[in-house]
Amino acid sequence: MIKKSYSLLMVEDDINFGTVLRSYLEMNGFSVVWVEQGKKVMEAFATHKFDLCILDVMLPDVDGFELAQMIREKDTMVPFIFVTAKTMKEDVIRGFKTGADDYITKPFDSEILLMKIRAIIRRRQDLYQGVDKPLVIGLVTYDPIQRTIEMHGEKIDRLSPKEGKLLYMLAKNLNQVVNREILLKEIWGESNYFTARSMDVYVTKLRKLLKSLDSRIVIENIHGSGFSLKIINE
Numbered sequence: 076m077i078k079k080s081y082s083l084l085m086v087e088d089d090i091n092f093g094t095v096l097r098s099y100l101e102m103n104g105f106s107v108v109w110v111e112q113g114k115k116v117m118e119a120f121a122t123h124k125f126d127l128c129i130l131d132v133m134l135p136d137v138d139g140f141e142l143a144q145m146i147r148e149k150d151t152m153v154p155f156i157f158v159t160a161k162t163m164k165e166d167v168i169r170g171f172k173t174g175a176d177d178y179i180t181k182p183f184d185s186e187i188l189l190m191k192i193r194a195i196i197r198r199r200q201d202l203y204q205g206v207d208k209p210l211v212i213g214l215v216t217y218d219p220i221q222r223t224i225e226m227h228g229e230k231i232d233r234l235s236p237k238e239g240k241l242l243y244m245l246a247k248n249l250n251q252v253v254n255r256e257i258l259l260k261e262i263w264g265e266s267n268y269f270t271a272r273s274m275d276v277y278v279t280k281l282r283k284l285l286k287s288l289d290s291r292i293v294i295e296n297i298h299g300s301g302f303s304l305k306i307i308n309e
Contacts, residue, residue: 080105081104081106081126081196083129084119084120084123084125084127084128085107085108085110086111086142087109088111088131088135093109093111100189116145117149120146120149126154127195128156129155130142130143130156130158131159132157132161143155143170143175147236152199152220154176154199156176156195157170159178159180159181161180174237176195178264210246212249212292212306213285214227217242217243222234222239226288231288237263241262241274241278241281242281244261245281245294245302245304248303250304250305252297252303253301253302253303255274255300255302257301258274258301281294291307292307293305293306293307
């Protein structure tokens with residue numbers, strides 16, 4: 076059972092469905108901010124800090140996928156789940172490509188949604204504990220909130236959301252092996268041939284960037300296991 080009142084943002088234009096779902100979530104210990112229009116989401120973010128977002132895709136004023144991208148620009152770490160009637164494979168794939176933690180099609184079992192929400196929040200707590208603190212990697216400093224890389228106090232680059240998550244998870248586990256499956260599930264939402272190839276591209280880009288700033292920084296590919304970020308003393 077979630078012990079503290081975590082704050083959820085629910086974006087849903089169906090009044091009946093939204094009323095039932097909000098009541099169920101509040102009954103299970105969550106604080107829920109419900110907005111019916113996508114254009115009001117940024118207003119909600121201006122006054123609240125959310126632990127997770129529940130997004131409908133078919134909204135009257137904005138596409139739910141576009142809304143997810145807007146949210147990700149505002150908060151690079153907040154997890155979100157799509158809860159929608161759109162069941163086509165293309166929509167599911169697009170949802171995960173936006174960085175969604177899960178994609179649930181209506182109708183669904185509310186208890187299953189509840190279990191997914193709790194699991195995502197617990198996983199995020201473990202992964203991002205102390206996420207507000209900059210991470211020092213050799214001569215490089217990474218700010219996970221702004222997703223900026225600095226060196227000698229000067230901003231060098233700003234990473235994309237996926238690049239930022241990847242570097243954070245590797246730097247948080249400096250000199251340790253981070254399992255490929257964990258990285259894929261956490262950052263890409265699923266593990267398959269295509270997401271694995273995508274991750275390899277991101278790793279290569281990060282490896283080149285970090286090495287160009289501090290030649291001692293390496294990202295090793297541990298065959299059959301994952302990746303390890305290390306500082307090599309020359």
